[in-house]
Amino acid sequence: MKIPLSRPDITEKEIEAVLAVIKTPYLSLGPKHREFEESVAEYIGVKYAVSVSSGTAGLHLVIKALDIKEGDEVVTTPFSFISSSNVMLFERARPVFVDIDPGTLNIDTQNIEELFASRYDFDGEVLKNRRTRAQVKAVLPVHVFGQPCDMDRIWQIAKKYNLKVIEDACEAIGAEYKGKKVGTFGDASVFAFYANKQITTAEGGMIVSNDEKMAKLCKSMRNQGRDEGSAWLVHQRLGYNYRLDEMSAALGIAQMGRIEEILQARERVANIYNERLEDSKNIEVPYISSQTKMSWFVYVIRVGRKINRDKVMEHLQKRGIECRSYFPSIHLQPFYREMFGFKEGDFPITEKVSKSAIALPFYNNLLEKQIDYVCENLKEILEAMK
């Protein structure tokens, strides 16, 4: 048996929707990206949605729109996909990492408080790094693997220190924190639609916000700095080509039409995995909280301290089971070490999780017998390694 890590779930509806657009003259900046924006805004419950060419592009525009620039700091997590902190580097701002909670794997708000109290000065308006005098402008929490962050505490901290909140919800569409959907908590929030996300446009992303100015700025910057309604070759500000094309938007609309079905299918797969694995020795299954509703992005287990994770992965691959080490610590990536001098031991919980995590095959249409195959092999491998 060969089981891939991830597979998009594309039905006839999606195929027809994309084909219909290719037959029209409107391949970009047509009606579809607006319709897609409306469907996401309505689903999340926000006033504005701005489609973009990727989640990374969306996060970059939010950083720009909040005027985060050279020398500024943004507090975030080192346990994430790399683009959540790369977007600061695009603007020569600095990601300031704090370690994660070992249960949720999200940024630990206690660590944020301790960092500010011990190494920052707050004058009632501006929070400054005591040593470098750099200003902290924002907090960028990531809902890792679709598990919502502790948004109450993050908001308390943001209010107390006058900071903006940028939600990286790229892995979490449909997730809820205390009954409210993620994407409603940030000054701006971003979703991503790469092929392995819960819903896909192949490549694509969406900025959502209740702030009209934010939405207008992002719309302008994604379209070469043009203001809405201005002439094609008049550019009000520095912009990019971060537009989402109409075929991708049509794919997104069709996927949004099935979102409940898709999220349920993923939950079903996660539940079967949980059932099969939760009592196994040397396996820690994903954390589930009563305060939140997860949107399952991936299924990541952790193996016990004495188990050689890389060897387990090797054996799984040999048996046709594709898997991946989600996520390596961002601060230990080669160019982060070089730029900032990070080293092993800087963020011990993140590093420990990075060394023990394995993402198992996970997608909507994964069959029960395939899940059984994965779990039986995994248990066998672990048993043999003891």
Ligand SMILES: *Cc1c(COP(=O)(O)O)cnc(C)c1O
């Ligand atoms: C997928 C993802 C992004 C953005 O991804 P793109 O590939 O640029 O769409 C950003 N942050 C996190 C945490 C992600 O998982």
